[in-house]
């Protein structure tokens with residue numbers, strides 16, 4: 001059983017490293033433990049930002065969205081989506 005735990009730990013480290021490196025990359029869609037779809041899928045009108053409507057379409061709560069919309073312009077950036085919304 002110990003071997004399995006080691007594999008899980010290794011996977012978590014790899015994922016964390018990949019998430020840090022994928023800052024400006026176009027995401028290779030390896031989602032281990034990430035329930036949310038890639039930003040490109042969520043951003044339905046392709047304006048590079050997430051509207052409340054787009055957020056709700058993938059099950060993001062309105063209060064979660066508002067928390068991430070720091071400047072209250074009704075939109076959340078890709079970074080906010082990736083790192084702020086869980």
Ligand SMILES: [Ca+2]
Nearest residue numbers: 043045047049
């Ligand atoms: Ca959008």
Ligand SMILES: [Ca+2]
Nearest residue numbers: 069071073075
């Ligand atoms: Ca905003």
